[in-house]
Amino acid sequence: MIVLGSSSKSTHPFYISVTEIRSDAKAQTLNVSCRMFTDDLQEALYKLYQYKGDLEKQDAQHNTFLQKYIAERLQVRIGNKPVSFRLVGYETEEEATWCYLEATSFPGDSTAEVHDRLLYDFLPEQTNLVHFYRDGKRSSFKLVNPEEVARF
Numbered sequence: 001m002i003v004l005g006s007s008s009k010s011t012h013p014f015y016i017s018v019t020e021i022r023s024d025a026k027a028q029t030l031n032v033s034c035r036m037f038t039d040d041l042q043e044a045l046y047k048l049y050q051y052k053g054d055l056e057k058q059d060a061q062h063n064t065f066l067q068k069y070i071a072e073r074l075q076v077r078i079g080n081k082p083v084s085f086r087l088v089g090y091e092t093e094e095e096a097t098w099c100y101l102e103a104t105s106f107p108g109d110s111t112a113e114v115h116d117r118l119l120y121d122f123l124p125e126q127t128n129l130v131h132f133y134r135d136g137k138r139s140s141f142k143l144v145n146p147e148e149v150a151r152f
Helices: 038-049 060-073
Strands: 016-024 029-037 074-078 081-083 085-093 096-103 112-116 127-134 137-144 149-151
Touching (some): 016 074, 029 038, 029 074, 060 096, 112 127, 137 149
Parallel strands (some): 016 127
Antiparallel strands (some): 029 096
């Protein structure tokens, strides 16, 4: 049996995040959703930026730190061109935080390379699952720390 929980309730026995990237060439959109354990994300924000925000309480200041953290640890290149994202929001759901980002430009619909180092700084056991959806079709990749590159 797998038990999930936050540090305020109980600890979780594994460390995993999920990043979903949705590309739609016709609509020329690229959207990203990142799901991380809230306690791990809060600990990373504190250790890196000395930020003690409680993500379970909505606060506009969280956006600044979440944007910075994700931009430093999640990079996407399409057709060898870097994609810039902006955080459009986040929400907490039970023990996890979902962060939502959208591309500020759409570089096309060719090979995608994803560099995902979310939560690798302090969690050597961290595993990141990356799901890339291109026009509705999903491809997935499992990255175990220190692996960080997935190609789609």
